[in-house]
Amino acid sequence: MAWYREWFGADYLELYAHRDEAEAERHVDFAETHLGGVRPAAVLDLACGAGRHAAALARRGYRVFGVDLSVTLLAHPPRVRAAAGDMCRLPIRDAVFDWVLNFFTSFGYFESERENFRVLEEIRRVLRPGGRFLIDFLNRDHVLANLRPRETQELHGRRVEIERWYDERRRRINKRMRLHAPGRPVRTYLESVRAYTREEVIIGLRWAGLEADAVFGSFAGEPHGPESERLIIIGHKSD
Numbered sequence: 001m002a003w004y005r006e007w008f009g010a011d012y013l014e015l016y017a018h019r020d021e022a023e024a025e026r027h028v029d030f031a032e033t034h035l036g037g038v039r040p041a042a043v044l045d046l047a048c049g050a051g052r053h054a055a056a057l058a059r060r061g062y063r064v065f066g067v068d069l070s071v072t073l074l075a076h077p078p079r080v081r082a083a084a085g086d087m088c089r090l091p092i093r094d095a096v097f098d099w100v101l102n103f104f105t106s107f108g109y110f111e112s113e114r115e116n117f118r119v120l121e122e123i124r125r126v127l128r129p130g131g132r133f134l135i136d137f138l139n140r141d142h143v144l145a146n147l148r149p150r151e152t153q154e155l156h157g158r159r160v161e162i163e164r165w166y167d168e169r170r171r172r173i174n175k176r177m178r179l180h181a182p183g184r185p186v187r188t189y190l191e192s193v194r195a196y197t198r199e200e201v202i203i204g205l206r207w208a209g210l211e212a213d214a215v216f217g218s219f220a221g222e223p224h225g226p227e228s229e230r231l232i233i234i235g236h237k238s239d
């Protein structure tokens with residue numbers, strides 16, 4: 001089974017509990033500042049997970065809808081308006097959103113370039129003319145320069161053994177996690193993301209009919225460079 005069908009469940013929620021609503025509020029501040037323009041009538045939180053960004057947007061009065069593959073995450077609070085679906089075949093009609101937001105490395109999951117770039121085509125398809133998007137992706141150079149091959153963490157009474165490696169041939173950054181919880185069998189998960197460079201994402205966007213307008217290296221609005229923590233691309237649907 002594909003790694004992303006197994007990993008994004010109850011254990012993910014527990015291990016990534018620090019990726020919380022306070023952080024989502026800061027991300028939404030950033031989106032409001034940099035997507036700017038006319039207030040959107042409808043916003044898609046693509047790969048919304050448990051909906052922390054969608055909830056932050058809804059609190060600010062936006063009409064927001066989420067899509068995610070994980071029914072476990074969708075059922076978890078804050079419970080936002082959302083549907084279960086695959087990001088490369090969105091269960092959504094054409095041209096209904098003014099903004100599509102894709103937060104926290106929710107791209108590059110598929111094995112083939114075709115499927116990953118298909119997600120970009122889907123973003124274009126569901127955007128209205130003139131619609132805008134934000135993709136918040138890892139910064140490959142930063143991840144590779146700081147890759148810790150082995151680490152053990154103690155989290156909520158569990159020991160988590162982590163292995164990280166870069167698969168040069170498939171150009172993927174991989175992370176294997178082994179969870180040891182008292183009284184439970186050891187559970188193992190994989191996370192595997194195609195490590196697209198900034199240029200590759202921009203080419204993919206163009207191929208899909210999307211144009212990048214600005215690239216940032218953090219949610220503090222810093223310019224993007226090799227040492228940036230993130231690769232945040234903002235752009236619009238091409239005519």
Ligand SMILES: C[S@@+](CC[C@H](N)C(=O)[O-])C[C@H]1O[C@@H](n2cnc3c(N)ncnc32)[C@H](O)[C@@H]1O
Pocket residue numbers: 004005008019046047048049050051052053067068069070073085086087088102103104105106109
């Ligand atoms: C790293 S999490 C980020 C979740 C959310 N954006 C956040 O910041 O909390 C990645 C999300 O992508 C979802 N996902 C994985 N594969 C997917 C697919 N093929 N289609 C839609 N969502 C998918 C997962 O279920 C998970 O919620």
